[in-house]
Amino acid sequence: MRINVLQHTPNEGIGSVGAWAKENHHDLFIYHPYFYNGVLPTADETDLLIILGGPMSPNDSDDWIMAERDLIRTLIKQQKPIFGACYGAQQITKALGYTVTKSPVKEVGWDKVYLESNIIPDIPKELTALHWHEETFQIPHEAKLLFSSQYLTNQGFILNDNIIGLQFHFEPEDVNVKEMVTNDFAYIKDSILGQTAEDILNFDVPKENKTVMFKLLDFITK
Structure with missing residues (x-):
């Protein structure tokens, strides 16, 4: 499997996604569209798309942001798996025509998230995740709410069993934090x-x- 990662800032890397790719003998390619003039993979060369966080907003009008959303829409039509973290999850919802707005609270630091769906087996009901955001996404009507927190209901969703968007971060390892x-x-x-x-x-x-x-990642690529 070819995993294409869209990284949007130097200090938000792949974390445990790299370990998962290595353990499963997948090829991993990292793109930096915000820096390298919007260079992106094609849909045909993408088996799994990982969209990481970043300081930009999906409401910005940069050409590469729009191109990312075109790629996301194509992959959705092709029924390919997608995982988005923070800005990445917001990009998925924007690609589907939903809104990203200022969050009622700014969440930066460690806080609990709560599982809202049993669609993925063996996920703990309560976890502590890293939050680093002040915008929030609208859950697509066709998606299921996956996680919430004490301050924000829309913390995660799953769509079509192969697309997951999380407002927070499970992927960082110690060095990433x-x-x-x-x-x-x-x-x-x-x-x-x-x-x-x-x-x-x-x-x-x-x-x-x-x-x-x-x-x-196992679930959306099964």
């Missing part, structure tokens, strides 16, 4: 979670997050 906080620490200000950069760094990444990330 350090990179995010080191470079984007100013963004932590005014988060409702009330955590400092030191709080976020000193919190051990839950081991079950990698396990759950593997289960999510």
